[in-house]
Amino acid sequence: MIRFGITQRLNVPLRKAAPxxxxxxxxxxxxxxxxxxxANTTDAYSAGADDIPSYSxxxxxxxxxxxxxxxxxxxxxxxxxxxxNPFVVPFFPSASLFTGAYLTLAVLAQRLSIHGSTNPIxxxxxxxxxxxxxxxxxxxxxxxxQLLDMGAHVILPVKPGREExxxxxxxxxxxxxSADLGELKPVTERVTFIPMDYNDQLTIVSAAAKIKxxxxxxxxxxxxxxxxxxxxxxxxxxxxxxxxxxxxxxPFHFTEAMLPSLRxxxxxxxxxxxxxxxxxxxxxxxxxxxxxxxxxxxxxxxQITARCYSASKLGNIYHAQSIANRxxxxxxxxxxxxxxxxxxxxxxxxxxxxxTGLQRDVPPFFGKNMIGNAIRSLWCKNAYEGSQTxxxxxxxxxxxxxxxxxxxxHMPSGLSRRAQDARSREEVVRWAMGKTIxxxxxxx
Numbered sequence: 081m082i083r084f085g086i087t088q089r090l091n092v093p094l095r096k097a098a099p100x101x102x103x104x105x106x107x108x109x110x111x112x113x114x115x116x117x118x119a120n121t122t123d124a125y126s127a128g129a130d131d132i133p134s135y136s137x138x139x140x141x142x143x144x145x146x147x148x149x150x151x152x153x154x155x156x157x158x159x160x161x162x163x164x165n166p167f168v169v170p171f172f173p174s175a176s177l178f179t180g181a182y183l184t185l186a187v188l189a190q191r192l193s194i195h196g197s198t199n200p201i202x203x204x205x206x207x208x209x210x211x212x213x214x215x216x217x218x219x220x221x222x223x224x225x226q227l228l229d230m231g232a233h234v235i236l237p238v239k240p241g242r243e244e245x246x247x248x249x250x251x252x253x254x255x256x257x258s259a260d261l262g263e264l265k266p267v268t269e270r271v272t273f274i275p276m277d278y279n280d281q282l283t284i285v286s287a288a289a290k291i292k293x294x295x296x297x298x299x300x301x302x303x304x305x306x307x308x309x310x311x312x313x314x315x316x317x318x319x320x321x322x323x324x325x326x327x328x329x330x331p332f333h334f335t336e337a338m339l340p341s342l343r344x345x346x347x348x349x350x351x352x353x354x355x356x357x358x359x360x361x362x363x364x365x366x367x368x369x370x371x372x373x374x375x376x377x378x379x380x381x382x383q384i385t386a387r388c389y390s391a392s393k394l395g396n397i398y399h400a401q402s403i404a405n406r407x408x409x410x411x412x413x414x415x416x417x418x419x420x421x422x423x424x425x426x427x428x429x430x431x432x433x434x435x436t437g438l439q440r441d442v443p444p445f446f447g448k449n450m451i452g453n454a455i456r457s458l459w460c461k462n463a464y465e466g467s468q469t470x471x472x473x474x475x476x477x478x479x480x481x482x483x484x485x486x487x488x489x490h491m492p493s494g495l496s497r498r499a500q501d502a503r504s505r506e507e508v509v510r511w512a513m514g515k516t517i518x519x520x521x522x523x524x
């Protein structure tokens with residue numbers, strides 16, 4: 081029998097728990113407070129948890145400038161060309177030769193800038209059990225492939241019907257040779273597909289139960305990579321707007337269900353990697369639940385996609401921060417009391433602007449041909465390049481719990497002002513707890 085709960089009380093004296101109180105706060109689910117939404121209309125800012133750095137407007141603006149370099153770098157290169165052209169052309173046999181050489185240099189600079197950093201960490205992950213959502217396409221698929229290449233057993237919760245195509249990809253793309261395998265099982269035996277659909281919370285309950293049963297209630301890593309972008313969003317089976325339900329409440333629900341298994345990891349710590357992005361900057365006002373989470377598609381066709389997508393990404397960050405505050409939850413503090421429970425590390429990663437299968441209902445600009453791919457490579461990363469920061473988050477030895485990572489490094493300046501608002505975070509997490517965890521206790 082599998083038990084799902086929200087919090088665990090630590091039955092120890094307060095004086096012994098005091099040093100870790102900040103890390104052991106939990107969101108209570110009893111009573112009606114989980115469903116209470118603040119009526120506050122101010123835009124006040126309050127500091128986040130100790131693990132979250134204080135907001136700095138200059139550093140955050142610098143991060144956004146770095147993140148938007150695909151836009152301004154060509155403009156800078158064009159300005160430099162116009163400035164130096166009169167002075168440099170006389171040294172070339174013809175003006176067209178200089179223009180061609182400079183254009184080539186500009187294209188290379190743009191491509192290297194878009195490519196971004198590459199994950200430098202490689203590890204032997206034999207014996208590790210990793211769960212990757214969204215692992216049948218895009219960044220999630222590239223992440224799963226790299227984990228397989230390092231020897232891990234990868235669990236893929238997927239919509240039924242995608243298993244055969246995904247398995248064919250992993251078998252053909254895995255770079256491990258027979259000499260590398262040794263005692264390692266082949267890819268076909270190191271991939272486990274579990275049926276799950278974030279559009280229906282009941283399938284999340286079922287998937288979590290199956291994973292716990294198949295793997296002795298123990299996993300080492302959870303990568304939340306699944307997500308959608310819909311130009312015309314619908315609603316989930318539990319009547320949430322699709323971006324809110326699939327991108328936020330689904331991973332929230334699944335992660336909370338898997339936390340007990342992560343705490344039983346055989347490694348030093350379990351780990352949760354939340355894939356989010358700079359779109360969370362789109363939420364500037366408070367009252368996130370009322371202003372964003374409760375939105376629904378309307379018959380008049382009012383555009384809510386961007387508003388709900390940005391709120392879902394902010395929700396991912398809030399949930400990561402909440403887990404960071406509960407890192408040691410359930411672990412006895414008595415020195416003479418042994419336990420097999422482990423802390424859970426959690427971090428948010430920004431893969432950068434990437435061309436993936438996220439917008440399945442929107443054809444890629446310039447098509448899917450070779451020319452289109454080449455042009456897009458000057459504007460956005462491909463899925464493998466986008467997966468590099470995700471892999472860094474999976475493999476790095478030390479992390480700042482609840483913080484933000486981009487370009488394969490700790491990037492606290494990537495967190496927006498609203499992402500560090502503890503009051504909004506508490507409101508969103510309490511609302512999500514009431515809307516998701518309660519679903520474990522119903523079958524209707």
